[in-house]
Amino acid sequence: MRRLSVVLAAAIVSCAPFTFRDLTSGRADPLLSPDGAWLLFVERREGNDEVVVSRPDGSERRNLSNHTAADRMATWSADGRAVYFCSRRTGDWDIYVVGLDGAGLRNLTSNPASDSHPRPSPDGARLLFTRDADVMIAGPDGSGAAAVARGYGAIWSPDGAWICYTSEDRLRVMKVDGGEQRDLAEGWPLCWTPDGAAIFFSRGGFVCRVERGGGGNRAVLKARVIDPRESRFAWSRGRLLLVTNRPQGRGQSGPGGPVILDAAGELVADLRESASIRWYDEAASWSPDGERVIYAGHGNGGWGGVFSAKAAGREEPKLVIPDSTP
Secondary structure (H helix, E strand, O other): OEOOOOOOHHHHHOOOOOOOOOOOOOEOOOOEOOOOOOOEEEEEOOOOEEEEEEEOOOOOEEEEOOOOOOEEEEEEEEOOOEEEEEEEEOOOOOEEEEEEOOOOEEEEEOOOOOOOEEOOOOOOEEEEEEEEEEEEEEOOOOOOOOOEEEEEEEOOOOOEEEHHHHOOEEEEEEEEOOOOOOOEOOOEEEEEOOOEEEEEEEEOOOOEEOOOOOOOOOEEEEEEEOOOOOOOOEEEEEEEEEEEEOOOOOOOOOEEEEEEEEEEOOOEEEEOOOEEEEEEEEEEEOOOOOEEEEEEEOOOOEEEEEEEEEEEOOOOOOEEEEEOOO
């Protein structure tokens, strides 16, 4: 999770022309509620990470975690009425849930293991998470938690019938009931296609695509995804928006930034243009009309902020608001 002004998420719910407002300083990981009425983010204040919600314009701000321990990896419940997050307030990582109004805070996984990356199912009936090196599925209240596989980084299929995860660096899929387990490829899962027929994944310095049944395994883009476990990917009109980073290491070069693919993995638009932007955040979003992409980046020396660019056609990214915390 890297620094990002929460203006990114405020921008995607504002009407054209875009207006931006710096809602928070420090680190943030913005996520709009399912109905778009609330903004969830992690805010760093005086070295402490807190889980916070507000209206997209920054009003009605509420600190939901309100603790001196680290609170991170926040996500919405399927209905948007509650928030799941991880906290180290007991000494190890546990998963908590709290109502949107701040009431009903509960520890769902109180045990000595490390529990992280909660992901509610699309229908909200189950909770997917990682416990140490196990993929776990539980009820939305944490009850009945059971290990279904050894691995990390599990994600739900759009219909909630399948999960995809990594085990021993191998990309695997299985039905939620444990059936039809398949070893697909080497790599980390990124996201499913909207129809659930295929998976985009990260392998080395490439973004790849493979069908759920194991066919069609191929690299679709030479690019380094920032962090497959933390990155967020957005679909609009059958187009996938992802953000890549500039290659790192001796003898490596090339741009980073937003890339748009279709569901088949074909390149729709390559917006990796600015050589001055050195590092990109994991989060990126579409404008409501699907015409522009909004993302965050940082340059050498720590400067940076939120950028906007046309989704179709090349243009130099516009710095719409500087980062308030270099």
